[in-house]
Amino acid sequence: MSSNGKEVPRISETFQEISPADFFYRNREIAGFTNPARAIFTAIRELVENSLDATEPMGILPDIYIRLTLDGQNETAETYTLRVMDNGSGIPAHQMPLALGQFLFSSKYKLKQARGTFGLGGTMTILYGQITTNKPVMVFSSTGTSRIVEYRLMIDIQRNKPIILDRKIHVNPQRGNERWHGTIIELHLEGSYGQASSKVLEYLKQTAIVNPYANITFIDPKGRFYKFERTVTEIPRPPKETEPHPHGVDVETIQRIIRATNARNMRDFMKNNFHRVGDKTAAEFLKVAGIPEKANPKRLRPEEIVALVQKMREYKGFLPPDASCLSSLGEDLLRAGVLKELEPEFVAVKRRDPSTYSGHPFIVEAAIAYGGKVPAKDEVLLYRFANKIPLVYDESGDVCWKIVRSINWRRYNVSPNMPVAVLIHLCSTKIPYKTVGKEILSDQAEVSREILNAIREVARELAMYLSRKERVRRQVRRLNVFARYLPKIAEFSAKLSGVEKPPETDRLYRSQVVFKDFATTNEFTESEPFDSRLYKTVLVHIINKHETNAVNIKVVGLTGSYLTELIPESTLTSGSEIYETLRGNFKQVKVLAKSSKPDKEGLIDAYIDGVGE
Amino acid sequence: MSKDGVKRSVVEKKASVQRNLETLGVKFYKEIEQGVFPWVEMKSRSIDNIFYSPEFRQYILGNKTVRRSARVISHLRPFTQMVWTAYFVHDLLQQRKTSTLRDVYYSAQAYDIAFQDQAESDNIITDLETVVESPRESFNVYPEERSAVFGDLTIQYTVPGYENRRTNLSSHPDGMMIGPALTESQFIETSADKVIVIEKGAMFTRFVEENVHKKFNAILIYTAGQAPRSTRYFIRRLNQELGLPTYIFSDADPWGMHIAMVIISGSANAAHLRELTTPDAKWAGVWATDIVNYKLPSEQLNEIDIKRLKELKSDPRYTGGLWQREIDTFVELKRKCELEAFSRYGLTHIVDKYLPERLKELG
Numbered sequence: 020m021s022s023n024g025k026e027v028p029r030i031s032e033t034f035q036e037i038s039p040a041d042f043f044y045r046n047r048e049i050a051g052f053t054n055p056a057r058a059i060f061t062a063i064r065e066l067v068e069n070s071l072d073a074t075e076p077m078g079i080l081p082d083i084y085i086r087l088t089l090d091g092q093n094e095t096a097e098t099y100t101l102r103v104m105d106n107g108s109g110i111p112a113h114q115m116p117l118a119l120g121q122f123l124f125s126s127k128y129k130l131k132q133a134r135g136t137f138g139l140g141g142t143m144t145i146l147y148g149q150i151t152t153n154k155p156v157m158v159f160s161s162t163g164t165s166r167i168v169e170y171r172l173m174i175d176i177q178r179n180k181p182i183i184l185d186r187k188i189h190v191n192p193q194r195g196n197e198r199w200h201g202t203i204i205e206l207h208l209e210g211s212y213g214q215a216s217s218k219v220l221e222y223l224k225q226t227a228i229v230n231p232y233a234n235i236t237f238i239d240p241k242g243r244f245y246k247f248e249r250t251v252t253e254i255p256r257p258p259k260e261t262e263p264h265p266h267g268v269d270v271e272t273i274q275r276i277i278r279a280t281n282a283r284n285m286r287d288f289m290k291n292n293f294h295r296v297g298d299k300t301a302a303e304f305l306k307v308a309g310i311p312e313k314a315n316p317k318r319l320r321p322e323e324i325v326a327l328v329q330k331m332r333e334y335k336g337f338l339p340p341d342a343s344c345l346s347s348l349g350e351d352l353l354r355a356g357v358l359k360e361l362e363p364e365f366v367a368v369k370r371r372d373p374s375t376y377s378g379h380p381f382i383v384e385a386a387i388a389y390g391g392k393v394p395a396k397d398e399v400l401l402y403r404f405a406n407k408i409p410l411v412y413d414e415s416g417d418v419c420w421k422i423v424r425s426i427n428w429r430r431y432n433v434s435p436n437m438p439v440a441v442l443i444h445l446c447s448t449k450i451p452y453k454t455v456g457k458e459i460l461s462d463q464a465e466v467s468r469e470i471l472n473a474i475r476e477v478a479r480e481l482a483m484y485l486s487r488k489e490r491v492r493r494q495v496r497r498l499n500v501f502a503r504y505l506p507k508i509a510e511f512s513a514k515l516s517g518v519e520k521p522p523e524t525d526r527l528y529r530s531q532v533v534f535k536d537f538a539t540t541n542e543f544t545e546s547e548p549f550d551s552r553l554y555k556t557v558l559v560h561i562i563n564k565h566e567t568n569a570v571n572i573k574v575v576g577l578t579g580s581y582l583t584e585l586i587p588e589s590t591l592t593s594g595s596e597i598y599e600t601l602r603g604n605f606k607q608v609k610v611l612a613k614s615s616k617p618d619k620e621g622l623i624d625a626y627i628d629g630v631g632e
Numbered sequence: 633m634s635k636d637g638v639k640r641s642v643v644e645k646k647a648s649v650q651r652n653l654e655t656l657g658v659k660f661y662k663e664i665e666q667g668v669f670p671w672v673e674m675k676s677r678s679i680d681n682i683f684y685s686p687e688f689r690q691y692i693l694g695n696k697t698v699r700r701s702a703r704v705i706s707h708l709r710p711f712t713q714m715v716w717t718a719y720f721v722h723d724l725l726q727q728r729k730t731s732t733l734r735d736v737y738y739s740a741q742a743y744d745i746a747f748q749d750q751a752e753s754d755n756i757i758t759d760l761e762t763v764v765e766s767p768r769e770s771f772n773v774y775p776e777e778r779s780a781v782f783g784d785l786t787i788q789y790t791v792p793g794y795e796n797r798r799t800n801l802s803s804h805p806d807g808m809m810i811g812p813a814l815t816e817s818q819f820i821e822t823s824a825d826k827v828i829v830i831e832k833g834a835m836f837t838r839f840v841e842e843n844v845h846k847k848f849n850a851i852l853i854y855t856a857g858q859a860p861r862s863t864r865y866f867i868r869r870l871n872q873e874l875g876l877p878t879y880i881f882s883d884a885d886p887w888g889m890h891i892a893m894v895i896i897s898g899s900a901n902a903a904h905l906r907e908l909t910t911p912d913a914k915w916a917g918v919w920a921t922d923i924v925n926y927k928l929p930s931e932q933l934n935e936i937d938i939k940r941l942k943e944l945k946s947d948p949r950y951t952g953g954l955w956q957r958e959i960d961t962f963v964e965l966k967r968k969c970e971l972e973a974f975s976r977y978g979l980t981h982i983v984d985k986y987l988p989e990r991l992k993e994l995g
Contacts (some may be wrong), residue, residue: 500705504712507745508702509664511712511719515657526667527702552665630666632703 038179039122043143044150046276050143051600054239055096058147059412063087065140065217066103066204068408071201071230076257081233082106087212089240096188096209098152099240106201109162119145119158120172120181146174149396151209163200167191213238219410223247224360225402225409229348229444231356250359251352258346264294265331267340267449269629273324276317289345295590297339304334322338330416338474340380342373347382347446348407348524355385359591361440362569362615364390364587367480371473376465381447383466385473388483391569391592393438399423400440405450405460410459418549419443419460422471431482439481443470501630502526527555527631534561539570539614547627548577548607554629557601557608561625563591570621572597572612576605590615591623635948642790646725649770653722656763660715672776674762675904682903689896691903691949700759713756714763721760721771728792730772730812733757735969762783762904767788769862779788779808782840783824783851785829785870787817807854815862816913817871824990827870829913829930831855831882835971835982842983848991851876859895861908867895868910870965878910879994884928885920886940886969889950889958897949905978911975915954915977916990920961923969926986930967 043050051061058064067083074081083105090098117123117157124144145156161167171185191198206275209521212219216239223237227247232254233248263272282288289301305312308594331337347355350368357366368386375381394400402417403410416419423441433439445460452463505524513521535547551557559574574586585601585608601608610625636698643846656987675681676696685692699828700707700714724731731739737753748981758766764771785801791813798820800809808814809855828850830836836854845852851870857864864971871878880895883887892915898908923930933941944950945959 081935273732450877453835500708505664506703507712508660508715511715512657512664512670515715515719516654516661517657518661522661522664524664525670527664630703632669 026525029329038177040146040174040179043122043139043146044176044414046392047143047147050140050147051146052143055209055211056218058151058413059087059099059101059210059212059215059560060218060222061140061143062101062147062206062208062210063092063103064222064408066101067223067226067235069141070103070105070107071226071233071407071578073105073109075230075232075254077108078254078257079107079231080252080254081235083233084236086238087240089212090207097211097229098209100207100211101148102203102204102205102404104201104203106199109200109202110158110160111162112166112168115158115160115168115170116172116181116183117168119156120174122179122544137304141204142174144208145172145204145361146176148206148208149173150176154205154207156204156206158205159189159203161191161198162202163191163198165191165193165198167199175295179330179387181400181443186202187505200290204374206369219417220245222409222411225404225411228360228402228442229353229404229409230355231359237382247360250615250617253352255346255349255352259343261340261344262292262541264378264380265296265334265337265374265524268328268331270324270328270380271463273328277319280316283315284312285310285314285316286312287528294340294344300336300338303336304331306333325576340373340378341374342380342382344448345373345380345382347384348444352385353384353386353442354588357442358571358588358615361388362392362590362592363388363438363440364592364595365481365484367477367484369473369476371469374469375392376451376463379447379449381445381466383469383470383473384444384446385470385477386442387402387474387477388440388442389481389484390438391595393440393591395436395438398434399428399433402440402442404442404447405452407444410460412457413458416453417459418453418462418467419470421462422467422474423627426471426474428478428480431478432485433478435480441474441477442472445470457462491561502530528553529627530626532624533627534612536564537612537623537625539612539621539623541610541614541617543571543573543613546610546612548609549629550574551605551608551627553631555604555632556630557605558599558628558630559586559601559608559625560596560598560628561610561611561612561623562596563621563623565620565622567592567593568619568621569593569615570623571615572610572623572625574608576601576603577609578605595619596613633720638750642818642882643880645766645770646772649734649764649766650722650725652764652766653718653725653771654765656718658721669701670715670808671699671701672714672763673697673701674759677758677762682900688906688909688922690898690901690906690909692906694901710759711754712825713740713745713747713753714759714929715754716743717756717760718741721768721773724772728772730774732774732776734776736773756902758904763828763910765904767861767865767902769904771813771867771901772812774812774815774862775860778809778811778933779858779863780835780836780861781810781814781851781866782807782854783845785824785851786820788820789813790818792815799976801851802845807836807852808842810853810860810863810866812862812970815866819869821897822851822874823849824874824876825849827851827876827878827913828856829853829859829867829878829880829895830971831888832971835881838979839983842980844987846982847983848987855891856896858891861902862907864895864910867913868907871910871912876912879991880913881916881918881971882922883968884930885933886937886944886962887957889915889917889944893949893970914994917986918969918971918973918986920958920965920967922986923965923967924961926974928969928973930969930973933966935963938963938966972974981983
């Protein structure tokens with residue numbers, strides 16, 4: 020009875036189990052479907068990431084094709100058809116409905132670097148399309164067999180089950196020795212491309228940077244065609260699955276491991292289930308933790324499990340995680356990606372050694388690009404990547420931004436309004452995202468330190484480049500001044516001394532044209548060599564004469580079979596020139612050149628001058 | 633100096649210059665052959681290496697040297713120009729032809745050597761003078777401007793086509809132009825015992841008409857303002873070879889003083905040369921004090937004049953009683969006058985009164 024004597028009305032609520040699909044239906048913002056523009060962006064991103072995951076880890080060079088068309092418009096919203104096609108490994112026919120029409124969580128506790136939001140992005144996108152347009156999704160896929168399977172599906176949200184509306188089998192014709200493999204997804208969704216377009220294009224371009232081995236094609240609702248072409252054919256080594264590290268587990272994970280393990284005693288339990296924990300380490304740990312080696316893990320009481328986790332976190336004798344579960348891009352690929360999409364005059368890349376935070380291994384890779392087609396803004400441009408996914412929104416809240424801002428760029432010869440871009444790629448088995456929206460990184464001490472050091476290393480290289488460039492510019496004189504005057508000095512000296520034949524001036528100065536109107540190809544071509552033995556100073560002058568296309572050049576010095584890179588691979592944008600003095604003594608010097616973008620031939624002249632003394 | 637001595641010295645001088653130029657060519661040739669960038673070392677003509685020498689009574693160059701090398705890109709152009717110029721003047725010497733600065737500038741174009749303007753080619757000629765340590769007249773590059781000489785002096789030509797011909801320098805009443813022929817001529821005989829140098833044409837004509845050369849046993853030289861180099865060279869020869877005291881008459885103003893001083897002590901521009909000065913010559917007027925003493929009609933000094941006087945006051949060449957006295961008088965008087973001012977007292981006043989008094993005063 021209440022204080023005034025009346026009965027308190029009972030409110031009965033009905034609780035029911037919520038399916039995962041229902042959960043996401045009600046909380047679609049978690050997955051990035053916050054507003055119409057963001058929804059389009061997220062949908063494209065999720066499907067593209069799926070396609071990359073279906074190709075790259077399988078060693079397939081990705082060919083991804085995206086088309087967005089406007090279906091219709093009413094007062095409230097626009098509706099689009101989104102079609103994404105890839106040449107991935109495909110989904111086996113019997114798995115297709117569940118793979119796309121059901122929210123599946125992995126019970127795996129093993130760790131591996133992975134793309135994607137929860138690994139469910141594809142399904143989430145399909146769900147979003149369905150709830151905004153009530154139209155089914157169409158999926159075609161083949162794993163390279165003689166059949167292409169087509170499904171039309173919807174999701175039963177409350178039961179978290181696919182509803183198959185139609186199923187067709189098509190013949191997968193043989194072309195040469197091969198049949199097509201891949202997946203095509205076509206769905207309809209509500210959204211707004213107009214406001215999303217800049218972010219979508221930015222995302223695709225950045226994806227092209229960090230996946231330089233991928234061909235990505237996008238056709239937007241206006242029919243505009245965007246192509247991001249691969250410039251390399253190497254794919255990074257895929258990550259290996261590893262056990263979790265003792266510092267990185269919580270009580271829930273331990274319980275899962277206990278359930279799954281065959282080990283009957285704690286020593287085996289520690290030895291078999293944790294990353295880089297061998298027999299000796301297991302024994303030592305258990306001794307320090309005061310846990311008997313012979314205890315049965317499956318008999319541990321709840322409070323013992325909590326203590327175990329605590330002790331694991333405290334124990335300092337575990338080896339740090341190695342990076343086998345990580346797949347970083349690598350310096351060569353990162354450089355290739357930056358050269359391809361940003362077309363800078365100078366690029367420096369650095370892959371830091373693996374490190375850990377809270378028991379999770381991570382690797383930071385950084386790049387800095389200067390000049391060429393890099394736009395000049397008030398502040399340094401920042402590109403952020405996590406596990407090979409570009410982070411395109413909310414830059415200002417990101418720890419990377421804070422770090423870039425904190426650097427005194429003038430120390431590195433960078434002043435405002437210079438065309439400089441910094442790229443940070445963080446790969447980890449657990450990316451420290453700040454918010455659920457997963458576009459910004461939070462401030463973890465170890466991670467921030469690595470990011471700062473990585474940026475400093477590449478900034479130092481840029482500083483050296485910029486100061487060297489200034490010096491060269493101040494010292495540059497066209498050496499054909501020698502070619503113009505030395506013969507005359509020889510001629511009139513001869514006449515003055517009464518000798519008929521003027522002396523040869525080659526030992527003083529020689530200029531050789533090593534490339535003339537040369538059309539570059541997709542591979543590096545070597546110029547004819549310049550015999551540099553007689554000359555103390557060698558200068559190289561390369562001009563890109565093409566109206567639009569850029570070229571990549573290198574200059575090497577040879578002594579016997581020993582080769583030194585005198586000028587590392589650099590991009591020359593159309594119309595620009597390199598004019599540099601080379602250091603060191605070599606028997607021969609050669610220029611190498613290739614087109615910056617495949618099948619976009621460049622046109623160059625190159626001269627090498629030698630001056631005696 | 634004997635007459636043959638003169639001829640020898642003129643001819644020898646040119647032969648020695650010719651050899652110098654050939655040696656230079658051989659040096660460069662050998663250097664190129666050996667893979668060494670040709671170079672040349674010469675005395676520096678920069679301000680910090682120019683000093684007034686009381687011993688030589690002119691500006692001379694100190695011991696600093698500069699090195700020009702074909703290896704240095706900024707030297708390449710002037711170096712090439714100098715080698716060509718050496719070749720060109722050597723050719724002039726061989727062919728016994730003369731040329732002028734302007735001519736050199738244009739001739740270069742025929743050999744595809746580009747001088748941007750005459751100033752550039754003039755500089756190269758001066759460089760060559762410095763390298764060869766000899767004035768350009770010794771390699772047959774003469775100034776265009778000519779002044780005149782009149783008086784009883786018999787000379788014998790040494791130039792091609794006129795060898796051994798003689799003439800007397802009083803044979804033409806307008807005076808004879810001083811060019812390469814006279815500059816290099818042999819002096820045979822004279823009845824003169826002094827040289828009178830006159831700045832203005834009108835005064836020169838007056839002196840000729842009044843038979844100054846006879847009355848005063850003088851050889852008259854008309855400089856037409858600043859004396860050209862060959863004239864200065866000629867005056868020096870008259871003073872040194874014939875032992876003739878030399879008296880310079882100019883307008884009474886800072887510029888007149890300067891004209892006299894250049895004949896006496898040369899210019900900073902020619903600090904690298906020694907044969908262009910007549911250190912024993914005297915500035916005989918018109919002095920500032922003459923304006924007072926002879927009551928000459930005068931003009932006021934303007935700002936530029938005054939500024940110039942200030943500069944001269946501290947110029948090392950203008951030490952000595954006469955110069956300092958006259959500079960001070962000018963500054964105090966604030967007036968200047970021309971040679972013609974004497975006509976105030978009659979056309980022949982300058983010859984009848986001024987000249988004899990002044991010459992007596994100077995001894």
